[in-house]
Amino acid sequence: MSVALAAVLAVGVAACSMVRPAVPTLMPTAQVPRTGMLQTSPTNGHNGVPATWTPTRPAEQVFVTAAPLVLATQYQRTPTPTMPTWTPSCTPTSSATPTRSATPTSTATPTPWPTIAPEEVWTLDRYPRPPADNGWGMHWFPTYQQEINTINRYVIELQRMHIRWLVLLNDGTDIGRNDYLVQRLANVGIMPVMRLYVHGVVSYDGNLAAAVHHYRSLGVHYFQLYNEPNLNAEAAGRVPNPDWYVTHWAEAAEIVVANGGLPGFGALSPGGEYEDLAYLRSALQSLKRRKQGHLLNQGWISIHNYAQYQPVDSTLGFMRFRLVDQIVLEELGRSLPILGTEGGHYGDLAEQYLHVRQQYQYLSQREPYLFCHSYWLLGNRAGGGWDSTFEYQALFRADGTVNPLVAGLFYRGP
Secondary structure (H helix, E strand, C coil): CCHHHHHHHHHHHCCCCCCCCCCCCCCCHHHHHHHCCCCCCCCCCHHHCCCCCCCCCCCCCCCCCCCCCCCCCCCCCCCCCCCCCCCCCCCCCCCCCCCCCCCCCCCCCCCCCCCCCCCCCCCHHHCCCCCCCCCEEEECCCCCCCCHHHHHHHHHHHHHCCCCEEEEEEECCCCCCCHHHHHHHHHHCCEEEEEEECCCCCCCCCCHHHHHHHHHHCCCCEEEECCCCCCHHHCCCCCCCHHHHHHHHHHHHHHHHHCCCEEEEEEECCCCCCCHHHHHHHHHHHHHHCCCHHHHCCCEEEEEEECCCCCCCCCCCCCHHHHHHHHHHHHHCCCCCEEEEEEECCCCHHHHHHHHHHHHHHHHHCCCCEEEEEECCCECHHHCCCCHHHHHHCCECCCCCECHHHHHHHCCCC
16 A cells, blocks of 8 residues: 555544544555455446345354365366355344443453463474364454444354454554453454554554563464565555565564564465565575574464465465465475465355355365464454445445355354
8 A cells, every 4th residue: 555545544544433443454455456356346247246246144043064075176167156145134143132241241261371482493283273173264354443242243153153263453552452352252262363453564662562461361372463565555665575574573573472472474465566475485584594583483374365266276376375385394394383364255256155165165174284264354344444445355244235155154164
């Protein structure tokens, strides 16, 4: 995002009802011409997005065990894959009126703090995982804060959808606005992955240690530092530079580790002005040259493995994690946990349904280093998001309609 555009967006945010502005910079906007991953809201059927959104009502608390899916070796484009129809859904959850309490209604039991010695290299089985881990992740709203009723409603949805990992945004080192959400997630056994969002690759402020310590005490282990630094739009006016990134990442990661957190590396946009795989290799090499590789002893890799209109088994799309792991092995001599923190497929609705279903069904046989895959985006305007660009990508829309993936895939579960 350019500086000028950021200034314009900041003005628009002021009119938002949220306490603090939403973050509209999470999708790889610079890649729109190539990937079609970010388009304007569908109004005329362009770019493969249906001109009309025909809604359906998801089943009320009906859980059906889905038959095992055999992953095809080659994705077949079909105009009519089997999927649910749409019906209006003004109240997609079946919960009672949510509580307005400022604290969770049940007692949370945060995951115990890991004992972190900087010189100790963690094996994959040492990293914390949620109960009944199935690898099913989801990206929350593109906002820093939501109303309590909204949190209650959609945490219930996450449970119905069998989600075990949730990526959420934190406004840099802010403390407090995500407390209720994190506590609710801890109560129901969902692992939060907190993106400490700042625009550009800049130093975090002096509150970073306090923020990590605070959210670690509430049950957050995984902290993602920076977002898509290989894009001009996310570099805050600077040319993407792996060495510049490592300088700032290492500074922040040291603080994260010292306060009990696990620092996330990468979160690169597929492709990008600086190609993501080349950027990753260069950044890891820079970290080694600086003799700061120990900061990844308990680190992890964040990826955005969007489908890119590729076959499901293509390493150019969903399975890009295989290429990432290969680079990590070559540079570090071991695998690191890879967390898919954004992903999905957009365009033709029928094709989307088939493609995303195959992605999530694959997770039952995923590689040991692939911890989760997260669909972008649970909701947008329904959670205070103001950027209409994201609305058609949301599973739950503010007009009450629900993407058929919810009932046809997520409610059914693994």
